[in-house]
Amino acid sequence: MSEIKLTLPDESTVAVKKGISASEALKCIRPGLNAVAVEIDGVLHDLSDSLESNARISFITAESEKGLDIIRHSTSHIMAEAVKSLFPEVKVAIGPSIDNGFYYDFDYDRGFTPEDLKKIETRMQEIVKADSAFKRSVISKDDAVKIFAEKGETYKLELLNEINDATVSIYEQGGFMDLCRGPHLDSTGKVKAFKLTSIAGAYWRGDENNKMLQRIYGTAFPDRKKLKQYLNMLEEAKKRDHRKLGRQLDLFNIYDEAGAGLIVYHPKGALLRRIIEDFEIREHLKRGYQMVKGPQILKLDLWEKSGHLQNYKENMYFTEVDGKEYGLKPMNCLAHMLIYKSALRSYRDLPIRYFELGTVNRHEKSGVLHGLSRVREFTQDDAHLLCTPDQLNDEITGIIHFVRDVMQVFDFTFDIELSTRPAKSIGTDEDWQRATRALTQALDTFGLSYKINEGDGAFYGPKIDFKLKDCLNRSWQCATIQCDFVLPERFDLNYIAEDGNKHRPVMLHRVILGSIERFLGILIEHYAGAFPVWLSPVQTRVITISEDQNSYAETVYRTLLEHNIRTEIDLQNESLNHKIREAQLQKIPYMLVIGNREVEQNTVAPRARDGKNLGAMPLNSFIELINNDCSKALQTLSN
Numbered sequence: 063m064s065e066i067k068l069t070l071p072d073e074s075t076v077a078v079k080k081g082i083s084a085s086e087a088l089k090c091i092r093p094g095l096n097a098v099a100v101e102i103d104g105v106l107h108d109l110s111d112s113l114e115s116n117a118r119i120s121f122i123t124a125e126s127e128k129g130l131d132i133i134r135h136s137t138s139h140i141m142a143e144a145v146k147s148l149f150p151e152v153k154v155a156i157g158p159s160i161d162n163g164f165y166y167d168f169d170y171d172r173g174f175t176p177e178d179l180k181k182i183e184t185r186m187q188e189i190v191k192a193d194s195a196f197k198r199s200v201i202s203k204d205d206a207v208k209i210f211a212e213k214g215e216t217y218k219l220e221l222l223n224e225i226n227d228a229t230v231s232i233y234e235q236g237g238f239m240d241l242c243r244g245p246h247l248d249s250t251g252k253v254k255a256f257k258l259t260s261i262a263g264a265y266w267r268g269d270e271n272n273k274m275l276q277r278i279y280g281t282a283f284p285d286r287k288k289l290k291q292y293l294n295m296l297e298e299a300k301k302r303d304h305r306k307l308g309r310q311l312d313l314f315n316i317y318d319e320a321g322a323g324l325i326v327y328h329p330k331g332a333l334l335r336r337i338i339e340d341f342e343i344r345e346h347l348k349r350g351y352q353m354v355k356g357p358q359i360l361k362l363d364l365w366e367k368s369g370h371l372q373n374y375k376e377n378m379y380f381t382e383v384d385g386k387e388y389g390l391k392p393m394n395c396l397a398h399m400l401i402y403k404s405a406l407r408s409y410r411d412l413p414i415r416y417f418e419l420g421t422v423n424r425h426e427k428s429g430v431l432h433g434l435s436r437v438r439e440f441t442q443d444d445a446h447l448l449c450t451p452d453q454l455n456d457e458i459t460g461i462i463h464f465v466r467d468v469m470q471v472f473d474f475t476f477d478i479e480l481s482t483r484p485a486k487s488i489g490t491d492e493d494w495q496r497a498t499r500a501l502t503q504a505l506d507t508f509g510l511s512y513k514i515n516e517g518d519g520a521f522y523g524p525k526i527d528f529k530l531k532d533c534l535n536r537s538w539q540c541a542t543i544q545c546d547f548v549l550p551e552r553f554d555l556n557y558i559a560e561d562g563n564k565h566r567p568v569m570l571h572r573v574i575l576g577s578i579e580r581f582l583g584i585l586i587e588h589y590a591g592a593f594p595v596w597l598s599p600v601q602t603r604v605i606t607i608s609e610d611q612n613s614y615a616e617t618v619y620r621t622l623l624e625h626n627i628r629t630e631i632d633l634q635n636e637s638l639n640h641k642i643r644e645a646q647l648q649k650i651p652y653m654l655v656i657g658n659r660e661v662e663q664n665t666v667a668p669r670a671r672d673g674k675n676l677g678a679m680p681l682n683s684f685i686e687l688i689n690n691d692c693s694k695a696l697q698t699l700s701n
């Protein structure tokens with residue numbers, strides 16, 4: 063009997079019988095390991111696949127990211143089987159795993175109801191209980207076409223039509239057959255915990271010219287406990303949904319009359335935004351940035367020169383002025399280039415850091431628009447840094463420092479991803495090496511760990527992405543630092559170096575919060591609308607017990623405003639309980655309840671959002687307390 067040699071991830075090797083299945087190999091190599099698939103020479107396989115030659119193998123555990131994907135994707139097949147058995151007239155489209163779950167798209171004219179979802183879930187439980195194997199077979203494409211044509215599965219035929227291989231793999235479990243690359247779990251019984259979460263409309267292939275299909279979303283986990291944790295998190299996220307809180311707190315709205323993806327800020331939302339903008343301006347000026355501002359529309363020729371017209375046209379809006387074509391800006395870079403070029407620059411002038419709270423317009427498909435997170439007009443805290451190659455390290459280090467300080471203020475932690483040179487790219491090897499090295503060295507300086515996305519950089523330069531994590535441990539893209547070798551070239555940017563010759567500056571595009579809109583959405587959910595005092599659009603509300611205190615209350619109110627404390631006053635003829643409840647719903651950090659005692663003693667009695675009474679104090683002490691709250695929140699910002 064011949065043997066083959068398997069190399070494990072720790073570089074140890076084992077000899078096994080040639081031709082045994084991966085699951086048999088698993089039993090002798092790592093008995094008891096909860097594996098769901100195997101990677102053979104870097105390619106994922108079913109555990110039932112046999113091992114025919116020497117190979118590097120690693121088992122994919124249920125808990126790993128890849129393992130979760132396989133569990134979820136296998137569950138989508140089970141869902142499709144359940145749907146077909148309950149609603150035979152349905153046609154199946156595609157069913158991938160996604161972040162946190164899976165979906166399957168179905169063509170069903172009636173549409174699914176929440177009751178249908180329950181029925182489907184019950185049928186899925188039965189399929190799991192039956193523990194039938196996911197059987198893989200490789201057949202000719204022609205045979206596959208025959209099979210799916212017979213079943214009337216026109217979407218599968220469309221997919222088959224685009225496959226160039228002579229053979230395709232199909233998977234069958236129970237009576238259900240699907241066109242799929244795999245891998246999958248051994249059998250349906252390996253699915254331990256799943257839940258269907260929602261139904262939505264989705265165009266076939268995301269194209270609004272195609273038919274609207276019914277997408278059922280679900281999720282699956284290796285065990286019930288993890289599923290429960292996730293469902294609890296979803297519940298919590300629903301309570302914190304920024305669209306819901308945005309209305310409750312009267313921060314912003316989106317109006318049909320104004321247009322999809324366009325945010326209308328109400329007074330408190332506009333103020334909240336302004337507080338963040340003021341904070342940003344302060345922090346940028348402190349760090350040697352210069353404020354600049356470009357126009358909303360720029361001539362088409364300039365967009366052509368920058369390459370946006372060729373690479374970004376579908377996302378841009380255009381207009382005409384005096385017979386000339388203009389493009390509405392989707393990015394802020396161009397005006398900054400013009401400012402740099404407006405004077406002769408010497409190495410002594412560098413680095414130059416231009417900062418703009420730049421409002422941009424980008425066309426997004428209507429299907430992806432979502433509250434503040436995906437919009438068609440937003441403002442970036444955008445900066446472009448121009449420096450000599452020698453200064454690159456310091457500049458990148460400075461930006462990382464900036465990001466870290468700002469994230470700390472908002473109680474966010476973050477993950478970092480570094481994206482390197484893609485196959486299709488411009489710039490010299492030296493450019494790429496220098497820039498990539500500068501990015502990694504800066505990260506190392508801070509001892510920050512990061513994931514490398516090999517070949518995932520922009521065609522014009524490598525980049526670092528910061529993914530912040532909110533209090534529900536959800537991940538959001540915020541800050542990025544991108545090196546750019548294209549624009550300095552296209553705009554012929556120069557500086558006179560020490561050697562008296564013209565040299566190209568290095569250019570960095572960077573944002574810290576990213577889109578202010580999206581960041582606001584994240585903040586609303588992160589704090590569940592209960593913003594810290596320094597951020598709260600309303601820091602305190604003066605509340606009277608009866609109209610006897612109106613005159614004193616108004617004096618308190620005016621004094622607070624004069625001291626820049628963001629204050630409201632509630633003189634309604636309502637019960638105290640009612641007024642307190644309203645202020646609590648608005649999540650105002652402090653209420654100042656004014657009764658006869660406060661009037662007589664010339665004091666205020668602050669009551670915190672959490673219900674704690676701070677006792678009577680002179681108004682000055684309360685102003686000091688608020689100011690202390692604010693400066694404490696910002697004290698981590700280094701100078």
Ligand SMILES: [Zn+2]
Nearest residue numbers: 135242243244
């Ligand atoms: Zn599949």
Ligand SMILES: [Zn+2]
Nearest residue numbers: 393394395571
């Ligand atoms: Zn830029």
